[in-house]
Structures are given as structure tokens and as C-alpha cells.
Amino acid sequence: MKEKITTAFWNEVAEPDDPYSAERCYCSGYDVYGDLIKKAAWLDYLYLLFKQTRPTQEQSALLNVLAIAVANPGPREHSVQAAMSAGAGGSGAAASLMAAIGVGAGNLGGAREVFHMMQAWQRCGNNLPRWLEYFAGFSEQNCSASDVQESSGDVWLPLEHPPGFAPHGVRCAQPVKQTLTRLVECYKESNRDGRGGEHTSWLLQHREELEVAVNMPLAMTSVIAAAMLDLEFDAEQGEMLTLLLRLPGAAAHALEQRERGWKSFPFHGDDLTVTNDPQRELPIAPVNSSEI
């Protein structure tokens, strides 16, 4: 055997007479089917997979709150709409989840925004002046979206708003505030010495100052980023976990719409206007659609 799969957290011992079937599977040294399966909670196992260590009691509680908070962004949210659109048209289960992942990966409320926020946090720490400087630099770019797109060499479109904030929001949404408050509470409840939970606590304490600096309300992506950092995940792990933890709602909504069918799902039949339709007598000026 020339090439091997190198891994720091998974090992398998083959059945005595079948080299292609595992008799025992070990995750970071724990016997998954012989021991761990009887004793571990699912989210603790999830944490073990990503971190190769068990979560502390407070991290376990925090992950539980986070997993509930992000499990279903609701049927209006982009990634869930994508899953439902797949379901309504009669696409399969995998297509629905692939749609949710693809759409929920981005810079507006998506996993990439969480990634950016976590990276920014790693630069700024829990230090308000540094954050204010970071956001000031962001606004000084003062580029129109199309200018930035033109200069970008990356596959991602550049950020069009400071990461972690809701560009269309009027005030911090109640679920965002409730999640942040609950994360801080649960850390305190499960941690007797009061240590840990620094990022969520700091965010709760400074939310309004940050919102004033950015001139936008805090978004759920900031709360997710703070919780991920308290859980000691890095930005790449946080991005991946955000995608993963948001799938339950997408899956459930897709299944529901699949059964209900396309006729009860919005098609926007009268909502599309072709501004340069050759049969239109008076063309309409397009909005925000310059060629890039």
C-alpha cells in the first residue's frame, strides 16, 4: 500500500477476516461504538471531532445554546429558501441541503460572514478602541460594490457591509439579543469560577457601542462568531460549523415544501420585470445592474 490517509483524530481496526470493514473505530482515542456511544452527548462528540478534546461543562452548555439558536433561521432566510425551492420543485434530499449550504455560505448572514467576524476578532481581541479603528478603516474604503468587485481577485464578492452587522436592520433583532443573553447566562450558570465566555460577555457589554460605530444593528453572525471563539474554534472551524449547524431547519422546511408542492410555494409570477424587453414600448432604467 503506497499512499495513506493521515489523520490526528480517527483510527480504525479491521475485522479479522475483512480488511475493508472496521471492527473498532476510535475518535481521538475513544472507542466510538464500544464506549463513547453509551456515554457521550451528540454535541460533545461533535466538539471532540473538531477539537480532539472533550468540551468543558460550560463549553458543552454553550454549544447546546448555539446549536439551538442557529438550527433554523426560518423560511424567509436565504439558505432555507434555497432548500425549500429545491423541495417545492421536487428535487431530492441531497439537492436541498446542497442548495442550503451553497446559499448559506456567503457574506450576508452566512458562514463566510462568521469567518470574517472571527478573523476580525482575532485581530482586534476584546478591545473596543481596536474594533472602532477596524470599523473606521472599513468605512474609509468607501468603495461602491461594483468598484470593489472589479478589483477583487478572489472568488468571493467583497464584503458590502461590516461583518457581523445587519445592513438592512433598524434595531438589533430580538432573537439576536436573546441568544447573546442566553449564551452569557448559560456560561455563568455552568461555570462556578466565572472564567471563560469572554467573547460573548464582551459582546453583550459593548453591543451598543459597536452598533453606534458601525451605524447598523448587531447581527446573529456576530453572536455566532463570539460563541465559536468562546468554544475555542478558529475562523475556519467556525465557518464550517455554522454551515453544519444550520442544516436542520433547511432540511425540515425542504421536506415540508416538497410535500406541499410547487403551487403553494411563491413563484413571483408577476414580480419580474425585463427592463429591456424588445416588445416593451418604453424601456425601464435598470437599477444597480451595471456590468462588471
Add this chain to the structure above:
Amino acid sequence: MKFEGGIDKLSFWENNWLTDMGGWFPGERVVLRGQDMFSELKDLTWMGQLMLGICGRQFDEKQVQLFDGIWRISTSFPDPRLWNNRIAALAVSARSTSNLGVSAGLAVSEATIYGHRPLLATMKFLCSTQELLERGEPLASILIERLNIQVNGRPGSGKNRQVAKIPGFGRPITKQDERVIPLLEFAETLGFSDGVYVRLANDIESMLQSFGHNLRMNISMLMGAMCADQGLTPRQYYHYITLCFSAGIMFCARDAEKKPEGSFFPHRCECIDYQGPGMRDWE
């Protein structure tokens, strides 16, 4: 605390998608970029239609042949060992659908050591270099400045993986890019082998050689140069390359269909090289 927010911006778009891309008039006609697809655009090839949709302008026959040839020569190998092609082979070997495998393979094509990221970065590098040259900056100083950029990630492994500082040179697995000469020869038949950006690509390669960098131009440099010579912007190019690997990925799905289920490079348990902690109990 209350902010101005973007409620007005959002409410403008509510039930209101204004577009100059086109649309379907059910039971009647389809409009693309302001033209009727079944009458005005009926003579377009698929590639011609794709490029009209992406760029908003019609390319002539030779240009469309070039875009088609770039895909044919450069991006659709029937080899399931390649990382994106492998997804389709795995999918079908595991008896998922070919479409799911191809779709996932296309997503995976947004890679760092090959695929969309280096392709786009190379195009951008060519455009920005040409812009600086036109402002009078010497090529040597442009390249030296680029080589001196501090980066916090490498293309091949580690955290923050990112495309090489000077993209479009070198290649994983082999140093020789067998596609460069065939694509140049093909482009020559169309008269597209000597444009401003193709010449720039050659100049960059020569300059890097003179610096002692023993890396040769790879196909992404040539693809980017040829498309820049046709006036594509980096963003238009990004959309053009989005499906460029699709045929190769599909070939691998088709190939796996004919094999027994589970037969694509099965691994024995012993192929796992475990480097983690020893056995322990979950107390």
C-alpha cells in the same frame, strides 16, 4: 437603539425584480439581454449564448471558438484522480446520482492549488500588471514588489491557504503543463496567439526566469491572457470558468457508472495513518 436601516432598500425590491438579463414569458417567448432567444439569437451556439449572458455582448464566431477551445483543451480531463473529478467518481461509485456528483465536483472546483481561485487570481494579476505597465512602471519592479508581499498562507497546505503570490506559474504533480502548446497552436489558427496579454504572459515568464525562478507558465496564465485579450473583465472571466471543468467531471461520473458499486479506490482500514492520542475511556 434605532438605525436608519435599509428598509426602504428592501421594500423597493419586495415583489419587484428589475432585470436587464432577461426572462421567460410563459408560453410565448424568452428574452436574453434584450433579444428574443428564439428569433434574434437562434443562430448562437451554446458557448455563444453563455458568453452573451455573462458579458452582455455578442462575440464573433472566432471568439466563440476560442472560448470553446479553451475549455476543450484546458479543463476537461477524464481522470478521476484529479480532486474535483474524483467527487463525481466517488458519488457514482457510492451510487449517488451523477448530477449530484457533478454539481458537487463543480463546487469543489473552487480550489486553491488548481481551479477557479488560481484561474481568477491569474486573470486579475495580468490585468493589474498591464495597468501598471501602462502607467509607466517597469515589469521588473512590478514583479519584485509582488514577490516581496508578505503572506500568511500557502497554496498547498496549512491554515489560510491562498493562491501563490505570482499566480499562473508552476503546477502540482508535474512541472510541465502539456496544455500550453496545444492551446497556443489552436489560438494561432484563430489569430489569437499574439495579443497584448499573451505577450505580457510571455514577458512575465521570461522575467521570472531571469530572476532565477525556474517555474514555467501554466495553462491558467494562458487562459487568463487569451480571455483578457478578448476584453473579458476578471468578474466576467470568473463566470466563464465556472462550468469549465464540467465535462471532465461528467466523464468520471459516466466511467464510474459502468463499474461495480463501491469499486472506486477502496481503502483498507490499515490505510489510515493515525497520529493522535492513544486509547482512553470516556469517563
